[in-house]
Amino acid sequence: MxxxxxxxxxxxxxxxxxxxxxxxxxxxxxxxxxxxxxxxxxxxxxxxxxxxxxxxxxxxxxxxxxxxxxxxxxxxxxxxxxxxxxxxxxxxxxxxxxxxxxxxxxxxxxxxxxxxxxxxxxxxxxxxxxxxxxxxxxxxxxxxxxxxxxxxxxxxxxxxxxxxxxxxxxxxxxxxxxxxxxxxxxxxxxxxxxxxxxxxxxxxxxxxxxxxxxxxxxxxxxxHKTVLCAEKMLVNIIRRARYLINYGTAVTAPSDVLDFFLQKQSPPDLSEQLDRFCQLDDFDVMGAIKSWTNHPDKVLAALCRMIVDRRLLKVRLQADPVSDSLIQEKRNAIAAYAGISVEDASYLVFSGEASNTTYDPSEERINxxxxxxxxxxxxxVDNALIQHNLSRPVKKYYFCFLNPETASGLFDSMPY
The missing domain is CATH 1.10.3210.10 (Hypothetical protein af1432)
Incomplete structure (x- = not known):
């Protein structure tokens, strides 16, 4: 050594x-x-x-x-x-x-x-x-x-x-x-x-x-709204793969170690699987995403193609929550365009909230x-900037969706 x-x-x-x-x-x-x-x-x-x-x-x-x-x-x-x-x-x-x-x-x-x-x-x-x-x-x-x-x-x-x-x-x-x-x-x-x-x-x-x-x-x-959208899409890729596996559709990761964690029906005991976990990295996940771009499931394949090609969902950040009627309208449109169920369209049209508190005095303090x-x-401290506006949380709502007019070819079968 x-x-x-x-x-x-x-x-x-x-x-x-x-x-x-x-x-x-x-x-x-x-x-x-x-x-x-x-x-x-x-x-x-x-x-x-x-x-x-x-x-x-x-x-x-x-x-x-x-x-x-x-x-x-x-x-x-x-x-x-x-x-x-x-x-x-x-x-x-x-x-x-x-x-x-x-x-x-x-x-x-x-x-x-x-x-x-x-x-x-x-x-x-x-x-x-x-x-x-x-x-x-x-x-x-x-x-x-x-x-x-x-x-x-x-x-x-x-x-x-x-x-x-x-x-x-x-x-x-x-x-x-x-x-x-x-x-x-x-x-x-x-x-x-x-x-x-x-x-x-x-x-x-x-x-x-x-x-x-x-x-x-x-x-x-x-x-950043685009970073946030891409990461939520990544989460939906794993969620969709797990959903398909649970309902009997074959979804296999090229990496044995990722496939082990993907196929598990319940969270593994990581105290026993620590060495296996320590083999996981970004390459395993990206390799799987590239592999799944040609998966028979339209939703999984579309999400993976969008990540690989950087053809992401549209995303908006706004001060107020997104209305349920707008979300439903977008999901219905995508379901009709892609020939998928409205439930499946939820992977391509979704909303949520992001918040950040710069300084929370109730946590570990800066003395x-x-x-x-x-x-x-x-x-x-007298006249401290933090006292006036940085201790309040800031919350924003994101809305990610796929426009049918920009989805040309996304749900077509790949040529290979």
Whole structure:
């Protein structure tokens, strides 16, 4: 096993150093390397062609920021042992290792009843067993059970290095400058007060810019109407495949591992199927979608062709819920055009809601440390922008539908 110093040339931060044998062992493991095959932003590339970076890119970037944050806190007299540093770095490296194909887009669809955070813990525990307990402290920090809460807050909180990296990285790869944050200044202003992570008063405006950037990125990128539509179509592809299987129609995925999870009538026990899950990635799903473009089922084939050819459903975002009468009208039109049932047309005409809260004070708070030693939540700071408008949730309703006039050839048999 190689244990020497390694450097990774990252397009966002430059050189990232890996100089701990245990960290290198984790990064080299096949469970971690799978993150190379899972894109960070699912179908955002259909709108922003440069958004093809992976979960591995993000993981290494968050690891880099964690190292910088810990070094800054140490320089301010915060006691952090070498073991705690290594454990915190491993915890952030593995914080997203439980993501399945297409990350959030297929969460609770491909495998129901379990979130990626739970899977991350299962994978950490499996690695810990394989590495003779070397990751025990990392797991403790990740779960928030360690007696120094600021270490967990750097991994999961309103101002964690996870968010700092994905905003910085996603804005870089999409080219959306509204997402650029002053992550380096935020790191310089971090401090610890009574064991909790706080930010020095001087960084208030930088934190507000961070929160505004996050809000803009959600509506301009993560919840962009076209991205949202494509991801809902992906969900409907899996739902339709499962529906057909349950009613006796053959639907087979080219990948054995995807086919295993697809054919299961009930959610599998992932503690027993963890190794199989860790073979799943975006390539399995996209391979199946390409294969199903010629499936005899009109609905499944049409959805898959639309994804492969980027010929997506029309989508509208609006402030009010979509009327049932409009949805029914569109479904009736598609059913008549394609020769399918109105029920089947529901896969091609649907609505829902998307919401985002930039800063929710009821969750993990961003605490500001003032020069007089007092600590206040940023929403309680005089004249703070967050106090006035960023703590309220924003909700929008989406309406995705197929227009018969733009569906020419979509339901015809393929020539091969």
């Amino acid at each position: 190689q244990t020497g110093r390694k450097i990774v040339n990252d397009p966002v931060y430059g050189f990232i150093t890996i100089n701990d044998p245990l960290v290198f062992r984790v990064i080299s493991h096949r469970y971690y390397q799978r993150l190379r095959r899972i894109q960070q932003m699912a179908f955002a590339q259909l709108v922003y062609p440069g958004a093809v970076h992976t979960r591995l890119h993000h993981s290494l970037g968050a690891y880099h920021l964690m190292g910088n944050a810990l070094a800054e806190l140490r320089s301010k007299g915060v006691e952090i042992t070498a073991e705690e540093e290594t454990a915190a770095k491993i915890a952030i490296l593995l914080h997203d290792v439980g993501h399945g194909p297409y990350s959030h887009a297929l969460e609770q669809t491909l495998i129901e009843g379990i979130h990626h955070e739970q899977l991350s813990v299962l994978i950490m525990e499996a690695l810990n067993k394989e590495m003779n307990g070397a990751l025990s402290l990392a797991i403790c920090i990740f779960r928030g059970n360690y007696h120094k809460p600021f270490l967990h807050q750097l991994i999961s909180g309103q101002l964690d290095v996870d968010r700092m990296d994905y905003l910085t990285r996603d804005s870089f790869f999409t080219g959306v400058s509204e997402g650029v944050i002053g992550y380096d200044r935020i790191l310089k202003m971090l401090a610890v007060h009574d064991g909790e992570l706080v930010v020095e008063e001087k960084a208030i405006y930088t934190i507000e810019k961070f929160l505004v950037s996050r809000r803009l990125m959600y509506w301009q990128v993560y919840l 500001i440390l003032f020069k007089d030693g007092t600590v206040r939540d940023i929403s309680q």
